[in-house]
Amino acid sequence: MSALLSDTADLAAGRQNVIQLVGVTKSYKSIGVLSPVDLDIRDGEFLTILGPSGSGKTTILRMIGGFTRPTAGKILLRGTDIAQVPIHKRPFNTVFQDYALFPHMTVARNVGYGLRIRKTPAGEIKRRVEAVLGTVNLGDKAGRYPAELSGGQRQRVALARAIVCEPQVILLDEPLAALDAELRRSMQEFLKELQRRICTTFVFITHDQEEAISMSDRIAVMDHGNLVQVGTPQEIYYNPKSEFVAKFFGENNILPAVASGLPPAPSIESPLGRHAATAGQHGELLLAIRPESLRLCDGSDLRSDERIASARLESITFLGASTQLSLSVGASGEHRVKVRVPTTLSTRSLAAGNDVMLRWSEADVSFLPRG
Ligand code: ADP
Ligand code: MG
Numbered sequence: 001m002s003a004l005l006s007d008t009a010d011l012a013a014g015r016q017n018v019i020q021l022v023g024v025t026k027s028y029k030s031i032g033v034l035s036p037v038d039l040d041i042r043d044g045e046f047l048t049i050l051g052p053s054g055s056g057k058t059t060i061l062r063m064i065g066g067f068t069r070p071t072a073g074k075i076l077l078r079g080t081d082i083a084q085v086p087i088h089k090r091p092f093n094t095v096f097q098d099y100a101l102f103p104h105m106t107v108a109r110n111v112g113y114g115l116r117i118r119k120t121p122a123g124e125i126k127r128r129v130e131a132v133l134g135t136v137n138l139g140d141k142a143g144r145y146p147a148e149l150s151g152g153q154r155q156r157v158a159l160a161r162a163i164v165c166e167p168q169v170i171l172l173d174e175p176l177a178a179l180d181a182e183l184r185r186s187m188q189e190f191l192k193e194l195q196r197r198i199c200t201t202f203v204f205i206t207h208d209q210e211e212a213i214s215m216s217d218r219i220a221v222m223d224h225g226n227l228v229q230v231g232t233p234q235e236i237y238y239n240p241k242s243e244f245v246a247k248f249f250g251e252n253n254i255l256p257a258v259a260s261g262l263p264p265a266p267s268i269e270s271p272l273g274r275h276a277a278t279a280g281q282h283g284e285l286l287l288a289i290r291p292e293s294l295r296l297c298d299g300s301d302l303r304s305d306e307r308i309a310s311a312r313l314e315s316i317t318f319l320g321a322s323t324q325l326s327l328s329v330g331a332s333g334e335h336r337v338k339v340r341v342p343t344t345l346s347t348r349s350l351a352a353g354n355d356v357m358l359r360w361s362e363a364d365v366s367f368l369p370r371g
Contacts, residue, residue: 015042017078018168018201019064024073026059034059036073037227039220041169041203046195048204050212051222057205060222061171064203065094077168088117093162094171097178099154101146107133107157108142114165132164135194152183159194169201176211188215209249213237221245238290243368246288253294253337255329257287257367268367271330272309272337272358275365286368291324291340293364296347299357306359311337313354316347323347327356 019041026034034056041047049057062068064075066087074081082090093114101110108129115125133139136156146154155175162170175191176184192215195202206212212219213233220230221244229241240246246254257270259281266277270287299308311327314336325339339358341347350356 015044017041017076018043019203020074020076020079021060021064022074022076024060024063024070024075026056026063026068027071032071032225034225035227039227039230041201042218044199044201045217046192046202046204046215048206048212048216048219049222050206050209050219052207054224055222056225057207057222058173061094061173061203061205064169065092065171066090067094091168092171093165093167093169094173095158095162095175097174099146099158099175101154101157101161103146105145106142107138107144107146107149110146110157111160111164113161118165128164129160132160135163135197136160136190151179152187155179155187156190159191163194163198163200167200169203172202172204174205174207176206184211191215213249221248238293238364239366240288240368241366243286243288243370246286246366246368251291251338251340253287253289253291255287255335255337256370257285259283259285259367271335272360272365273307275307275362275367277367281367284370286370288366288368289337289360289364291338293360294337294339295359296325296339296341297357297359299359302359303361305362307362308357308359311356311358313350313352313356315352316350318343323350325350327358329358 017040021037021039023036023038024034025032025036037060049060051057059068063070066085075083102113111132112125112129115128133142136159138153138156138160141149141153146157149157176187179187188211204215216233218230218232219236221228221236223244229236229245236245237249243254246252255271257268259266259268259277261282268275268277268281268285272287297308302308309329311329312333313325314328315326317324321343322340323343325341327337327339329335329337
């Protein structure tokens with residue numbers, strides 16, 4: 001997994017920045033809603049801004065699009081400050097959550113709108129609109145009005161309208177939030193596929209962590225107006241930098257840990273035993289490890305990067321293909337961890353009260369600041 005991870009990172013690092021936010025802040029009537037944000041958005045990537053409602057996602061997108069001005073800081077487009085560039089001169093297109101289609105225009109006229117404003121010749125508009133409607137599988141709906149379309153079709157008209165102008169970046173503010181679960185999943189696949197096909201940078205907002213993980217090249221996590229972590233879905237999932245990020249994505253085991261710099265080497269004590277500390281780790285910390293990163297074992301055949309601890313099985317929940325175990329760990333068994341293992345003949349013979357051994361790879365453990 002680590003090889004894959006660094007390949008992805010190398011690939012992404014080789015790309016040029018299309019947009020850079022440098023120390024960008026936003027206040028409304030002297031109330032700060034965004035702490036200084038530094039964020040590089042790379043050419044051709046699918047970047048997701050993820051965070052709970054009110055965390056500042058839309059504010060960032062609106063500043064990039066030019067709908068709102070930053071209170072401080074700079075937004076660069078390929079190295080050039082775009083503070084003075086008005087909305088319609090920025091090479092971006094936005095897909096809003098409510099789609100904002102013109103109800104009195106047909107699908108074709110909605111999609112061609114941006115090209116008409118740019119005084120594109122009529123023949124070229126017709127050709128490009130037809131091509132783009134084909135791309136979003138709406139070739140047969142050109143003459144319909146928005147009211148005559150389903151939610152998913154309206155969504156694709158909004159997308160078509162954004163891509164027809166061939167922007168350098170497409171900004172999407174929770175475009176799937178209004179769709180029901182099944183349509184949402186198929187639109188996720190469609191969007192991702194489309195982004196790969198047209199090789200355009202997508203800046204996508206969602207508050208849904210699964211959506212972010214499945215669609216993104218990189219995720220920027222927001223919390224209360226702070227950009228708290230940026231990384232690939234795997235980096236964010238396996239190496240969260242804060243308790244917020246560790247808890248925001250899926251299930252996690254979070255245990256207290258204490259780092260001490262005492263000789264012979266600085267180390268961290270935890271209910272899962274002792275781990276090596278790295279520079280800068282001291283005092284009270286939290287240990288995070290995913291339920292699927294823990295395995296049952298008999299203590300033999302350990303790799304050098306693996307660690308073990310004894311645990312007592314408290315309860316077993318059969319989930320079909322996997323089985324979830326709740327175990328107590330620590331010197332007096334006062335801490336609980338969840339473990340998710342594939343169901344096998346041997347897991348089916350486990351019983352509450354069994355003493356077992358846990359094994360995990362050191363790379364799957366994260367230590368976070370507490371509080
Ligand atoms: P998100 O998109 O993550 O839900 P927003 O960027 O819309 O969050 O909002 C971030 C914060 O800024 C919220 O607390 C919101 O109330 C505040 N905010 C957004 N727009 C305005 C505005 N025009 N005036 C005052 N406060 C605003
Ligand atoms: Mg929003």
